[in-house]
Amino acid sequence: MTNLFPITSAKTDLDEIEKIEIELLLEAIFRYYGYDFRNYAAPFIQRRICHRVSKENLSSISALQEKVLRDHNAMERLISDFSINVTEMFRDPEFFLAIRKKVIPIVKDFPEIRIWHVGCSSGEEVYSMAILLHEEGLYEKSRIFATDINADILEKAKKGTFPLDGMQRYTKNYFEAGGKRAFSEYYKAVDDQVFFHSFLQKNVVFAQHNLVTDHSFNEFDIIICRNVLIYFNKSLQNKVHKLLYDSLSLSGFLGLGKREGIKFTSYENCYGEFDAPEKIYRKIK
Numbered sequence: 001m002t003n004l005f006p007i008t009s010a011k012t013d014l015d016e017i018e019k020i021e022i023e024l025l026l027e028a029i030f031r032y033y034g035y036d037f038r039n040y041a042a043p044f045i046q047r048r049i050c051h052r053v054s055k056e057n058l059s060s061i062s063a064l065q066e067k068v069l070r071d072h073n074a075m076e077r078l079i080s081d082f083s084i085n086v087t088e089m090f091r092d093p094e095f096f097l098a099i100r101k102k103v104i105p106i107v108k109d110f111p112e113i114r115i116w117h118v119g120c121s122s123g124e125e126v127y128s129m130a131i132l133l134h135e136e137g138l139y140e141k142s143r144i145f146a147t148d149i150n151a152d153i154l155e156k157a158k159k160g161t162f163p164l165d166g167m168q169r170y171t172k173n174y175f176e177a178g179g180k181r182a183f184s185e186y187y188k189a190v191d192d193q194v195f196f197h198s199f200l201q202k203n204v205v206f207a208q209h210n211l212v213t214d215h216s217f218n219e220f221d222i223i224i225c226r227n228v229l230i231y232f233n234k235s236l237q238n239k240v241h242k243l244l245y246d247s248l249s250l251s252g253f254l255g256l257g258k259r260e261g262i263k264f265t266s267y268e269n270c271y272g273e274f275d276a277p278e279k280i281y282r283k284i285k
Contacts, residue, residue, distance in 0.1 A: 021061035022049060028065050033075060035149070036212040037082060039236035048081040076152065083150035084231065085121040088166065090128045093176035095226075095255065098278040099129075100178045103253050104136050107221055113142040114218060116247065118211065118225035120146035123157030124170075125224070127186075128177070130200040135180045139203060145218065147209035158206050160196040164189055211240050216247040223248050226279075227257035234264075241265045245283070254281045 022045065026038045037045060053064050056074065068075040090096050107113050113133075117126050126146040133139040148154050171183040187194040209217070211228070223244055229237050245267050248254060254262075254271065256279040262268050271281035 018046075018061060021065070022046060025049065025061055025065040025068075028069055029075070029078075032069055034213060035079065035210065039212070039233050039239075040082070041231055041233050044231050045082070049078075052078050052081050080150055080152060083121075083148065083153060084227075085150070085153055086227070087121045087124045088173065089124045089162075089170035090173035090177040090179075091125055091226075092258065092278075093173045095278045095280075096128060096132060096173075096177035098275045098280055099222075099255070100132055100136065102275060103222065103280065104132075104138065107253075108136065108138060110221060111141070113138060113222070114220045114249075115142060115144045115222045115224065116218070116220045117144060117146040118209075118223065118244070119228040120148050120154075120157060120206070121150075122153050122162075123160065123206070124162065125226075126157065126204060126206075127160060127196050127200050128174075129224070130204060131174075131179075131186055132177070134200070142203055144204045145220075146204055146206045149208065149210050151208050154206050154208060158201070160198070160201060161193055162196075164192045164194050167194060211243065212236065216243055218247065219249050220247055220252060221249055222253045222255070224255045225257075225260075226255060227260070229260045230257065238265050238267075241267045245270060248283050250283055250285075252283050254283065255279065256281070 023038075026045070030036045030038060049061060049064065053061055055077075056064060056067060058064050058067065064074075064078075068078055115129060117129065120126050123146060126144060129144060130139060133142045146154075146157065148157070167183075167187075167189075174183045186200065187196045225240075225244060229240060232240065241262065244254060253274060256262075258279060260279060262271055262281060270283060270285055272284045274280045274282040
């Protein structure tokens with residue numbers, strides 16, 4: 001006789017319960033706060049949620065759902081967990097060298113240069129771009145829009161203050177990216193912190209922006225969206241690619257991370273490979 005109720009392992013049952021709890025948590029966050037994490041990559045979102053359950057000393061994901069719905073501070077902590085802030089000055093120097101040597105000669109004669117740094121985190125790559133533009137004589141006619149979902153990390157980015165112990169690595173990156181001066185000219189060291197000079201912030205606008213739910217807000221000549229899409233599933237990646245495409249001027253440049261690309265998206269045929277190794281594309285239609 002066929003068993004209508006097959007025996008399943010306890011682990012399988014727990015995995016299924018956890019999956020349901022995660023779906024309910026993400027749905028609750030979307031409906032109450034408007035943040036949509038429902039199409040983030042499942043392994044990533046599971047790790048970050050379980051991390052927050054542990055940090056909050058809770059017994060289950062369901063308990064976390066109750067807490068974030070009733071405690072806005074707990075929700076802010078969870079958003080911080082979902083916001084990955086791995087960055088550094090002139091990260092992947094070859095990318096910035098390609099911008100300097102290949103992209104800048106094309107945009108240098110534009111009357112204005114509009115750049116969007118998507119998922120700017122604590123701002124290191126934004127200040128890197130400001131330095132690069134300054135050295136190429138283009139900073140005065142450039143406007144950099146730096147956005148992130150995490151309001152707390154944006155406040156840190158606005159200050160332009162970073163730990164002194166990172167400067168040796170950052171200096172190395174700077175010179176490998178084609179730096180033309182002493183890197184120390186751009187900051188002042190005080191105790192164990194460095195403060196980047198305020199002129200680097202003059203043409204930078206830091207703003208909170210949610211890639212998943214917010215719309216295009218300008219037309220840009222260069223969009224830098226590196227190591228953001230890897231945390232989204234295929235459906236959400238395609239949705240974000242639409243936003244990037246809509247936000248990029250014709251013949252504009254799109255820079256992605258090493259593990260990202262436009263293949264197998266709906267916009268694959270809308271770009272030409274400008275610098276394949278550095279994942280820099282140019283909008284062709």
